[in-house]
Amino acid sequence: MSDMLRLIENEVQLAALAFLGLVYIVRLIWIFRFASRKERTFAAGSQGAGIRRSLANIAMPWAMESTRKDPWLYAQFVVFHLGVAAAIAATFIIPYAPHVFEIRAVVLLFQAVIGAAFLAGVLRLVRRLVNPVLRLISSADDYVSLVLMILFFAAGFLAVPNDIDRAEWPLIAFFGLTAFFLVYVPFSKISHYLYYPFTRFYLGRTLGHRGAIPQGTRPMSPGKDNERTSRPKGDPR
Amino acid sequence: MKSRRSGSSGVVRSPLETGSQSQAKRDALPSVAGGRLQTYDPAGDNVRRFLELLAGRLTRPLTVSLTACVHCGLCAESCHYFLARPDDPTMTPVWKADQIRKVFKRHIDWTGRILPWWVKAGSVHDDEDLNRLKNIVFGSCSACRRCTYNCPMGVDTGLLVRFTRGLLTELGVVPEGVFNVSRDQWETGNQMAVSEQDYLETLEWMRDEVRAELGDDKVDIPIDRPDCDILYTINPREIKFDPRPIAQAAKIFHVAGESWTLPRWGWDQTNFGLFSGDDRLGAWVARNVYEAAERLRAKRIVISECGHGYRSTRWEGYTWAGFDQRVPTESVVVTLKRHLDQGRISVDPSRNAEGVTFHDSCNIARSGDLVEEPRDVLRRVCSDFREMTPNRRENYCCTGGGGLLSMAEYRPLRLEVAKIKAEQLRATGAKYVCTMCHNCIDGLNDVIKHYKLPMKVVQVLELVSKALVLPEKGGRG
Numbered sequence: 001m002s003d004m005l006r007l008i009e010n011e012v013q014l015a016a017l018a019f020l021g022l023v024y025i026v027r028l029i030w031i032f033r034f035a036s037r038k039e040r041t042f043a044a045g046s047q048g049a050g051i052r053r054s055l056a057n058i059a060m061p062w063a064m065e066s067t068r069k070d071p072w073l074y075a076q077f078v079v080f081h082l083g084v085a086a087a088i089a090a091t092f093i094i095p096y097a098p099h100v101f102e103i104r105a106v107v108l109l110f111q112a113v114i115g116a117a118f119l120a121g122v123l124r125l126v127r128r129l130v131n132p133v134l135r136l137i138s139s140a141d142d143y144v145s146l147v148l149m150i151l152f153f154a155a156g157f158l159a160v161p162n163d164i165d166r167a168e169w170p171l172i173a174f175f176g177l178t179a180f181f182l183v184y185v186p187f188s189k190i191s192h193y194l195y196y197p198f199t200r201f202y203l204g205r206t207l208g209h210r211g212a213i214p215q216g217t218r219p220m221s222p223g224k225d226n227e228r229t230s231r232p233k234g235d236p237r
Numbered sequence: 238m239k240s241r242r243s244g245s246s247g248v249v250r251s252p253l254e255t256g257s258q259s260q261a262k263r264d265a266l267p268s269v270a271g272g273r274l275q276t277y278d279p280a281g282d283n284v285r286r287f288l289e290l291l292a293g294r295l296t297r298p299l300t301v302s303l304t305a306c307v308h309c310g311l312c313a314e315s316c317h318y319f320l321a322r323p324d325d326p327t328m329t330p331v332w333k334a335d336q337i338r339k340v341f342k343r344h345i346d347w348t349g350r351i352l353p354w355w356v357k358a359g360s361v362h363d364d365e366d367l368n369r370l371k372n373i374v375f376g377s378c379s380a381c382r383r384c385t386y387n388c389p390m391g392v393d394t395g396l397l398v399r400f401t402r403g404l405l406t407e408l409g410v411v412p413e414g415v416f417n418v419s420r421d422q423w424e425t426g427n428q429m430a431v432s433e434q435d436y437l438e439t440l441e442w443m444r445d446e447v448r449a450e451l452g453d454d455k456v457d458i459p460i461d462r463p464d465c466d467i468l469y470t471i472n473p474r475e476i477k478f479d480p481r482p483i484a485q486a487a488k489i490f491h492v493a494g495e496s497w498t499l500p501r502w503g504w505d506q507t508n509f510g511l512f513s514g515d516d517r518l519g520a521w522v523a524r525n526v527y528e529a530a531e532r533l534r535a536k537r538i539v540i541s542e543c544g545h546g547y548r549s550t551r552w553e554g555y556t557w558a559g560f561d562q563r564v565p566t567e568s569v570v571v572t573l574k575r576h577l578d579q580g581r582i583s584v585d586p587s588r589n590a591e592g593v594t595f596h597d598s599c600n601i602a603r604s605g606d607l608v609e610e611p612r613d614v615l616r617r618v619c620s621d622f623r624e625m626t627p628n629r630r631e632n633y634c635c636t637g638g639g640g641l642l643s644m645a646e647y648r649p650l651r652l653e654v655a656k657i658k659a660e661q662l663r664a665t666g667a668k669y670v671c672t673m674c675h676n677c678i679d680g681l682n683d684v685i686k687h688y689k690l691p692m693k694v695v696q697v698l699e700l701v702s703k704a705l706v707l708p709e710k711g712g713r714g
Contacts, residue, residue, distance in 0.1 A: 031301065034297040037298075040562055042565065057391065064386065065387055065631055066311040066312065131310065133310045133313050133326040134310045137335055138357075139308075140355045141348070142308050188348070192305055195390070198305070199301045199390055199393070202301065203298075204391075210552060210605055211606035212602075212604070212606055
């Protein structure tokens with residue numbers, strides 16, 4: 001292994017990861033500076049159930065009309081994000097548990113997942129370029145983030161065999177891209193995974209409290225006076 | 238008022254009309270003079286004020302909804318505006334939300350402040366930009382929240398639209414209809430400027446009608462009676478245009494032996510603050526109702542059939558007013574269901590024999606909790622109840638939501654995109670479409686008239702009243 005590859009697999013990655021963590025801490029502090037309103041009404045449902053249901057929404061394509069009507073798009077989403085998970089896992093496996101990729105079946109599995117994600121990424125890019133709605137709303141960040149992900153998948157596909165005797169450049173490319181990502185991601189749309197728990201939490205909390213979600217689990221109002229069983233905190237009665 | 242649409246964009250280019258605002262200033266109306274109702278100042282630094290309000294009013298749920306959008310476009314086909322104008326990307330929820338999101342990115346968020354072009358951040362530069370924003374958030378969105386339910390990220394575009402409306406309302410950059418209704422609600426305590434005399438006389442008239450119908454002089458529509466089980470609050474439309482729902486409620490309450498009253502003040506459960514985004518108006522109107530219940534020591538607040546009134550009084554109003562809920566607050570449909578459950582009223586569904594379908598109000602189904610309750614009542618009082626598709630929380634807006642009925646300049650676009658609703662209604666083959674929302678009544682009537690549908694709009698109270706089996710003389714009541 002060359003010094004360059006060793007450096008980029010280790011110190012550079014750790015420095016970039018620390019940078020990402022630091023920026024995210026600042027970002028979270030920034031988000032928490034904004035106030036969240038207190039709920040003052042009697043509950044008709046359950047905030048906890050609403051939050052859980054809202055957070056699980058991403059794994060429930062039947063729950064939204066938009067994903068129900070277009071399962072193909074949902075399948076692309078799943079494949080794409082499985083590829084992301086596999087590629088990120090590879091960035092840790094290669095330097096810290098290289099023996100894992102000595103198993104041929106594991107390498108093939110990772111290549112299959114990352115390769116499929118590469119194809120899903122290309123399809124997503126085509127959709128973004130062809131669909132007039134997406135063309136109108138897309139920013140440079142939307143395009144560049146997607147292109148970078150496609151390149152990341154391509155590099156990951158070539159890197160997971162971890163065969164430095166044959167060639168180091170796929171690994172250098174993969175870890176170079178990874179380091180760049182770690183620095184770029186906090187400022188790009190790719191950080192949406194940081195916001196997902198927040199948007200889903202607040203939407204689930206509000207709609208769960210009102211009994212709007214989860215759908216079909218709330219008993220109907222009359223008959224028993226369920227409003228009286230749940231008072232806001234601080235209600236002296 | 239002349240309005241036109243720009244090129245392929247459906248966004249209406251309507252100028253800012255300020256005639257009513259100028260008149261209100263000349264008349265020195267207390268709401269204007271007292272600074273509660275804001276008017277447009279052409280000489281003011283409105284852009285700076287807009288940006289200050291934007292920065293000052295952000296909450297955490299708003300901020301994360303502004304940052305989390307990944308521009309996937311999945312919300313597009315949940316919106317009846319886009320479904321009706323599929324070649325027009327400016328009709329999509331994401332594009333509409335992006336018009337405020339880009340300002341947020343340019344002035345509040347990180348990357349957009351440094352590299353605005355990279356994330357399509359942008360600003361508002363003059364009052365014309367603010368007016369353009371007004372036409373988007375008031376004119377091409379009914380804030381129905383259908384897109385919110387269809388966003389994989391959980392971005393609440395309905396919330397963003399209301400937030401933006403609130404910023405513009407603070408500057409007087411609003412459609413004239415929004416200003417007029419807000420003015421009336423601030424000035425009179427009800428959004429249709431019903432005088433106390435009209436209110437009381439109409440209630441007496443309806444009381445007499447029910448007495449005549451039942452042949453029972455004990456029937457009453459009490460005003461300000463203390464210690465009742467129910468404080469009944471209504472929509473001013475029931476006084477001004479169609480008082481029959483008051484008589485229907487009075488008849489049913491009488492037969493059910495209900496202890497109830499209307500308040501002399503604080504009877505308007507509607508709340509234009511929901512539509513204008515003005516939390517102060519929302520707080521004041523809602524507090525009027527809550528304080529009426531406290532003053533009269535009512536055990537429960539009951540809201541007549543009204544979608545936005547229900548959402549405002551049951552859910553949002555307590556937050557706006559900073560008022561912890563102390564008594565149960567429910568829709569009259571829930572009250573009717575309780576009467577049926579407890580056997581306090583009997584009904585004969587054969588009296589409503591023709592096909593009835595149900596239209597879920599956005600504010601009740603998507604922003605509230607009532608979906609099955611009205612269906613349960615309708616199945617008991619109608620012999621041919623049929624669902625429309627989609628239904629419940631996936632139902633399409635009546636197209637008159639979000640206060641759009643008060644904004645004449647957007648009516649052509651509203652009726653154009655109503656073809657989605659018209660197709661949905663037509664497919665049911667029902668003779669009646671029932672809704673528990675006064676706004677939806679007018680919205681649906683517009684759709685039915687415009688698309689020549691062989692249907693009539695009814696409310697739950699009307700169907701229950703028609704099916705009501707009156708007890709023998711000497712029985713209850």
